[in-house]
Amino acid sequence: MERLVADYLIETPLPLDEVAAMMAGEQSSGTFVRVAGETDELRARSAAEVTSIEQLAETPEAALHSAYLERKDISGPFRRARVSIAFPTENIGRNLPTLAATVAGNLYDLGEVTGLKLTGLTVPSDYRARYEFPRIGIEGTRRTTGVVGRPVFGTIVKPNVGMRTDDIAELVDRLCAAGIDFIKDDEICANPNIAPLSERVPAVMRVIRKWREKTGRQVMVAFNITDETDDMRRHADLVAAEGGSCVMASLNWCGLSAIQTLRAHTPLAIHAHRNGFGGLSRHPLLGMSFQPYHVLYRLAGVDHMHVHGTGGKFADTAQDVAEAARACLQPLSQVGADDRVMPAFSSGQWAGTLERSLTAAGSSDLMFMCGGGILAHPNGAAAGVASLHQAYEALSHGRALASAASDYSELATAMAFFGSR
Structure with missing residues (x-):
């Protein structure tokens, strides 16, 4: 049986x-x-x-x-x-x-x-095969962004809320010019009156298409479409019609059924945001750990999964983050297509925390997302993105960031500015 x-x-x-x-x-x-x-x-x-x-x-x-x-x-x-x-x-x-x-x-x-x-x-392999698999997953995310052999570097639209559509499109333009791979909405900005998705998606995608034509690279944008289920399907259709590649949903507030419905409806990558997970997990004798939680949502067919970050602003220990990231990178079964999902590191991340993230995942198959770590870099967003590339270049050659910073001005500035916090 x-x-x-x-x-x-x-x-x-x-x-x-x-x-x-x-x-x-x-x-x-x-x-x-x-x-x-x-x-x-x-x-x-x-x-x-x-x-x-x-x-x-x-x-x-x-x-x-x-x-x-x-x-x-x-x-x-x-x-x-x-x-x-x-x-x-x-x-x-x-x-x-x-x-x-x-x-x-x-x-x-x-x-x-x-x-x-x-x-x-x-879950047994045959039972796992009854459910959805990622449509994009790790390899599809790499194909879409053109990122090979290193983490996908991303950021979050900041300020969290309050910017109008034109402001957001202008920020996305600056981030594309800076060489970012991935941009996501904040979890609390979905369809606000001041920048509704009906306006924001076309405006942002015009910028994405402009940079694709200019550089040949397409930045992946995870539009936050968290909403009532039928509205999420409509929002996903809008993103697809505009040539987008990814949508984001707040798992805990949409629920398993809504994520399943969204997965069945759209071929876009689903960026799974776990905000509220601490309410399920932080008590040592109540709720559920990350492992069973992420299994349930992987059966719903998500492509990326948030794991927080080491040395960040949240309560997770380094072991918590490592276990979550490595769980995402393990197949649930050996039956069917590759069902691994890309772990998304975020929360208080910057160039100086990259090494810990790579160690936690045991792989470069990860999203490394820096909000303030890019947008608050003293020399601007382009310097923030450059500092990430410089950090990875140094680490991939076995160099300590503190000593490598002398060769990279953007990394040195990041170390001095963020390292003191």
Whole structure:
């Protein structure tokens, strides 16, 4: 029987084997008591199976409150454990929201646990093949941008909001002149009254086409089309009609179904922005880790995935970022087309953090996006872009940036300006 495996970190004052069995039953064929119709044959066909339990430390205090345990007058110690459960894929079919509801869903609300985090999700190859693959992916992104053998250097339209369409088009023009590879909207600028997509997309794409005709290079622009699902399809059609190559969506606020619908509708690259993911992940005993999260959205068919950045402005550790980037660069299965996605590093990045990003990914197959790291360079955006190229040139020859800066004026200025912050 084909099964997918979900891994959890749990905390409970109750016997671990009982709680794990209850989790498996709750999310497959059972409930808190056996019911009519729940035959042995049905259970053999559809019940989830606990495949492993690894007991960890005990703690006197619960991570989360449970009114259920309070009513039962059950207290600590609270045991923590890693639990793996295998779920029959035929319970789910090709149904991504139900897959999410199965491996997560009501488990978070179970009274028996005082902590539960989904930490891993592994899908069998045949089951993975039922879902969408990236339309563009890593190789397609490289073909579109013409970038070979190095990271894709990108930036974000800044200020975040408030610029009019003409201002944005003028900024894009300066960035194209500076030699940028990739430009994305900020996650909070989608379809504002001051610069609606109906105006912004044609204006920006006129600039992109101008520079393509002049240089032969096409800068990839990820237009933020986050919206109601039908509107997202309409926005994507506009981008495609104007010759664009990429759209962006805020995953957590659109949801799995909307991203699936968008993927089925458009051949454009989908730049997956994970804003809000911290609300799912930052508590050590609640929510889900990046690995299962990104599996769900990779099954929806995205092409790029944000992983934040090392040494940036967010809370992620260097290990968090490295694990996320490397997960993106691993295939989910060996069946079908290449389903790897390009990790997108961002948040407080500049030339001096490039080395950490390359180390984290273990590859140059990444997007390295600098907002302030380009647009706030003291000598302008062109110097900001140049500093990235200079940093990569130095690192690819095994040189430390501090010593290489003496040979590169833009890198030296970046080191002095951003390095002091």
